Amino acid sequence: MRPLVATVDLAALRHNYQLAKQCAPGRKAFAVVKANAYGHGAPETVQCLSDLADGFAVASLEEAEQVRAVNADVRLLLLEGCFEPAEYRAAAELSLDVAIQGEAQVDALLNAQIERPLNVWLKLDSGMHRLGFTAAALRVSHARLSGAAEIAELNLMSHFACADERGHPLNESQLEQFNSLLDLSFAHRSFANSAAVLTLSAAHMDWLRPGIMLYGASPFAELTAVTLGLKPVMTLTAAIIAIREVPVGESVGYGAGWVAQRLSRIATVSCGYADGYPRTAPPGTSVLIGGQRAPLAGRVSMDMLTVDITDLPQAELGDTVELWGVGVPIDELAQACGTIGYELLTKVTQRVPRRYING
Numbered sequence: 001m002r003p004l005v006a007t008v009d010l011a012a013l014r015h016n017y018q019l020a021k022q023c024a025p026g027r028k029a030f031a032v033v034k035a036n037a038y039g040h041g042a043p044e045t046v047q048c049l050s051d052l053a054d055g056f057a058v059a060s061l062e063e064a065e066q067v068r069a070v071n072a073d074v075r076l077l078l079l080e081g082c083f084e085p086a087e088y089r090a091a092a093e094l095s096l097d098v099a100i101q102g103e104a105q106v107d108a109l110l111n112a113q114i115e116r117p118l119n120v121w122l123k124l125d126s127g128m129h130r131l132g133f134t135a136a137a138l139r140v141s142h143a144r145l146s147g148a149a150e151i152a153e154l155n156l157m158s159h160f161a162c163a164d165e166r167g168h169p170l171n172e173s174q175l176e177q178f179n180s181l182l183d184l185s186f187a188h189r190s191f192a193n194s195a196a197v198l199t200l201s202a203a204h205m206d207w208l209r210p211g212i213m214l215y216g217a218s219p220f221a222e223l224t225a226v227t228l229g230l231k232p233v234m235t236l237t238a239a240i241i242a243i244r245e246v247p248v249g250e251s252v253g254y255g256a257g258w259v260a261q262r263l264s265r266i267a268t269v270s271c272g273y274a275d276g277y278p279r280t281a282p283p284g285t286s287v288l289i290g291g292q293r294a295p296l297a298g299r300v301s302m303d304m305l306t307v308d309i310t311d312l313p314q315a316e317l318g319d320t321v322e323l324w325g326v327g328v329p330i331d332e333l334a335q336a337c338g339t340i341g342y343e344l345l346t347k348v349t350q351r352v353p354r355r356y357i358n359g
């Protein structure tokens, strides 16, 4: 078997959900498990959090079906609502909460022949300008939906564009927009993603929507997960499958861009970009072997990467190599590659087996 595994620490996941709740005592929290629970496996994540989580949130009906298969009763929010009118019937059958982000969705819902009324979350475009009603349009839709037979609860939600940048002026203006609608009657209100859960208490409202923090990565460029009290959930490990000596002046890997400046010991490791390790990782990026850091040498290939282990004389064939996780924070790797932990986690491909521990 190819030595590559994404180990998912379920105790860390539970810790992180509880931490989100502790940030906002008395509030409820949808655990955001879209995109296969940010790459961690949605069924296993839902199973693990089922006795703790007040609800879950997903991006599509297909994802909602996956969650429902594991948990028949939990509150489950469709973050972008239904994409086609026919989906409202299925949403009602699955007892989903649905976001409503535009007039077309209001029309479709009011025309849907649904068996039971739905909990609706009217989405305000408070300044991100991606999805949602303007404040004025939201008032109109609120009036249209109030008292309609298709509606159980009428709720309000919005999403931050810059909550990961503390003090960004848009945060304050988005909050003002949101608060300007609170003269309307809503059963519940929801605004806070992970960054707002952690640092913007004015946005906590009734229901939090933490995603990335559940998985132990930081939403902030300048605050580490450890500083925030988060525990890494996924650790990606491979193994050394070959070792060779490379003489001075010889190159390693595609493009021959990395050239040995000294007689070098090069380890070839069983993980590549087709597994989700970023091809953009520059030479010098750290991996962990036997608790010690070693730098990438040469470009990341599809199934393998190469590491300079000249300074790790004890490293040998078969040694475990951590690409990210407990020893190499995913945020550190993401920053080195000009991306974010979200992208790395969601891009771990299907061929990487997930192993669940501490369940």
Ligand SMILES: Cc1ncc(COP(=O)(O)O)c(C=O)c1O
Pocket (backbone or CB within 6 Å): 032, 079, 159, 192, 193, 194, 195, 209, 210, 211, 212, 213, 219
């Ligand atoms: C509408 C909505 N709410 C909450 C989240 C969770 O955000 P985060 O992972 O930053 O906590 C997302 C994720 O992108 C989202 O789209």
